[in-house]
Amino acid sequence: MRLYGRHIILILLLLSNMIAAAQNRNNLTATKKGLVLHIDLNSPRPDIDTILRRAAIIGVNIQRLKENDFSALEKDGWVLIKRKGNIVEFNRSIKDLKANPQNSPFIITNDIIKGDERHGYMDNALYGVNKFSSISVYELSSGLTRFTLPGYLKSRRVFLSGGFNDWSTLKGAMTKTATGWVIDIKLQPGAWMYKFIADSHWLDDPNNLINLDDGGGNTNSVYYKSNYTFKLRGYAGAQKVNLTGSFNNWRNNEISFTKNGDVWECPLYLREGMHTYQFIVDGNFITDPANPDKYKDIDGRLCSVLNVGETVYFKLSGHANARDVYVAGSFNKWEAGKIKMKKTADGWAVPIILPAGNYNYKFIVDGDWILDPANPVHDVENKELNSFIAVKPNHTFKLKGYNNAKTVILSGTFNNWNENGYRMGQTADGWTISLHLNPGKTLYKFIVDGNWIIDPANKLWEQNQYNTGNSVLWIEP
Amino acid sequence: MCKFLLSALFAFLLFAGLNGNCAAKLKLGGISFPHAVIIANDPAPYGDFETLIVPIKRAGNLIIVEAQIDTLEGNFVMDTGAPYLVLNATYFRDAPRIDEKLSAGINGEANGGSFTTMVHNFSILDLHYSRITADVTDLSAIENGRGIKILGLLGTRLFAKFAVTIDLANNLLYIHKLDDKGNIPPKELVFKEPYLKMPFKYINDIIFLKGAVNDKTMWFVFDSAAETNLLDYAKAKKILKSMQIINRSTLTGIGGSSFEVLYARFDKLTLGDKQFLRNRVLITNLEKMGKAYDYSVDGILGYDFFSRGAFTINFVKSDFEMYIYNNN
Secondary structure (H helix, E strand, O other), X not given: OHHHHHHHHHHHHHHHHHHHHHHHOOEEEEOOOEEEEEEEOOOOHHHHHHHHHHOOOOOOOHHHHHOOOOHHHHHOXXXXXXXXXXXXXXXXXXXXXXXXXXXXXXXXXXXXXXXXXXXXXXXXXXXXXXXXXXXXXXXXXXXXXEEEEEOOOOOOOEEEEEHHHOOOOOOOEOEEOOOEEEEEEOOOOEEEEEEEEEOOEEEOOOOEOOEEEOOOOOEEEEEEXXXXXXXXXXXXXXXXXEEEEHHHOOOOOOEEOEEEOOEEEEEEEEOOEXXXXXXXXXXXXXXXXXXXXXXXXXXXXXXXEEXXXXXXXXXXXXXXXXXXXXXXXXXXXXXXXXXXXXXXXXXXXXXEEEOOEEEEEEEEEOOEEEOOOOOOOEEEEOOEEEEEEEEOOOEEEEEEOOOOOOOEEEEEHHHOOOOOOOEOEEEOOEEEEEEOOOOEEEEEEEEEOOEEEOOOOOOOEEOOOOOOOEEEEEEOO | OHHHHHHHHHHHHHHHHHOOOHHHHHHHHOOOOOOHHHHHOOOOOEOOOOEEEEEEEEEOXXXXXXXXXXXXXXXXXXXXXXXXXXXXXXXXXXXXXXXXXXXXXXXXXXXXXXXXXXXXXXXXXXXXXXXXXXXXXXXXXXXXXXXXXXXXXXXXXXXXXXXXXXEHXXXXXXXXXXXXXXXXXXXXXXXXXXXXXXXXXXXXXXXXXEEEEOOEEEEEEEOOOOOOOEEEXXXXXXXXXXOEEEEEEEEEOHHHOEEEEEEEEEEEEEEOOEXXXXXXXXXXXXXXXXXXXXXXXXXXXXXXXXXXXXXXXXXXXXXXXEEXXXXX
16 A cells, blocks of 8 residues: 555656646747747646747637647747647747837836836725824824824934825925924825835834835835724723724724723724624624614624715706606616615705715616706716716816817726716806816816817826827826 | 136136046047037036935836925936936926927937926935026826826936935935045945945946946946846847846837837846846847937846945946845
């Protein structure tokens, strides 16, 4: 039996060597004359796929390749040199490297070196609770947030730099006090990364226990500006109250309440959207007594439901004789019979809490899908014209004049240069639309009755491949 | 009249003083130097420091330094591949034009819209330039590729009277004032005992280092804004056999045109008397960049090389030093 086992091990070793040898037969090398490509047609598909990708040969049907159809390679300039068993050898001149030289290293490396897409600006956390060894960042009654750095009294200048000021090394000048440095800034709720710069030297907040990797080998401190406070009244005799929920993967001992008079409180940052949660009072799981919105999840757990976002009142005037009116949109995956509107004195209405963003929607009146007659702004999704609303818009595009135009469309990097949407609404002196845009650079143009124009009111523009220019807009964090 | 003569004499002396390298450039490269007269009139920068320490930021493999033009603060790329200050046309299109397109250096996209301007009150922290000549050109490709607002490029001329040390591990730029002999005063040295110390040729405001790839001699441009090493196709052809090919890529250039590169590995990069092992390089056609430099370029040493250590460039003595973090 033992001998048999040894044989198995030997066979496995031989097999693994054979596999390794087979992998090595797929190769891309170079000689004075050019590139040499070896493909082992018997090697597994992923290995063939890998070697083809290394050789930048695209659109190859591997089955056809295995059946000796090399036309895709030949089309790409590879010449079949020889075939030995399953191994095929191709050569390719490298003279193409000479063609179309670029005049900037950046153009060459741009797609090869991945730039971090605004990495380090805001942590994408679902929730966050601050942890300090000694509180160094706190909220003021004025609504501003105070950042403090104790000590460093010999420093000539200290700055606060973070995602909130685009990591500026010049804008966040702190003021020297008797005990250290301080700055008050206006901050939106969120998970903000930051650092101090003392006499040009970058440093994490020494009092903040939460640091996150910055993706470049260093760390950043994180401050969570809260946007919601959980409250539990009563339970005066309780020893410990914790919070658990979908946002922290139902971990029980992570987030604790503190007692403030006769109320247990837990302020924290919660990303906008829907969350489910429970309180744990001295080990007993309860729903939030102050929240009537409850839900039994797939594990049979009865939880409280919280929607974090902006309340939007959808209203439809008239239709007094309608039986049922619903609203549906991109915010609820266009599910028709889910959000029912209530009858009001002059029509129908429903409040919905939505995260910041851009949404398409329609009303459904007794089964008929209709546009919102009170909203002149539209978007096209799957060739369908819809009403459009931006929740927490952070920029309004305006085009003055063009009173006789039939349609004015806004197109840009935010909608992948879609030529059909967004359709701006006409006002007394022009056309307008508000959008919620991500922080960073946005390129855009207006399309007036089919003619692309840059924004005449925006002096920032850059050249495009058609030599017609794109307007440039920077959205602050 | 006397006043005019004195002014002319002053301008001549200033020109001679600021362009001490000019004769060498003409002799070495047989080159034209279109900006010489204009730049010669730029007053010398000033600042109350011996060594100015400036925090740097990173975007991809780019080194970003914040500077100020009048009241406008913003990001600039530290770019030893650019000869002068270069400004992004998106934000400086309306700057006064003192000359139409001359040269933008290779990181500025030299297209029809480029021109030369004069900037007043330019500052990097405590280093002030009361007046400085700059090119204005389209830098949108850098901005769009890296997702941050770029006001311009800090070319070598800005530091012509200084030595600069870049310490990537600590994200710091040191701008050193030099003593009468052109050295960093010993008490101001940030690092001691360099791993590599070698002279460079300062041609057309660009740093050229003599070295070798797998024993084949090459002249490299040292470009702090090159996110990888680059090697010219024609030079690489002769040593291709000694390199390992990582992959071949077809990429898209300005205006949607496609071009090809080979990403390769090679064992031995020699600079001065030192060897750097396990190097990566992009092989492509550098002919056009050579034209922008007015001098042929065999290769460009970029981030793959200089991220191995802190480095000091002494522009007055034309010395390059490297303090190694990692030679693997």
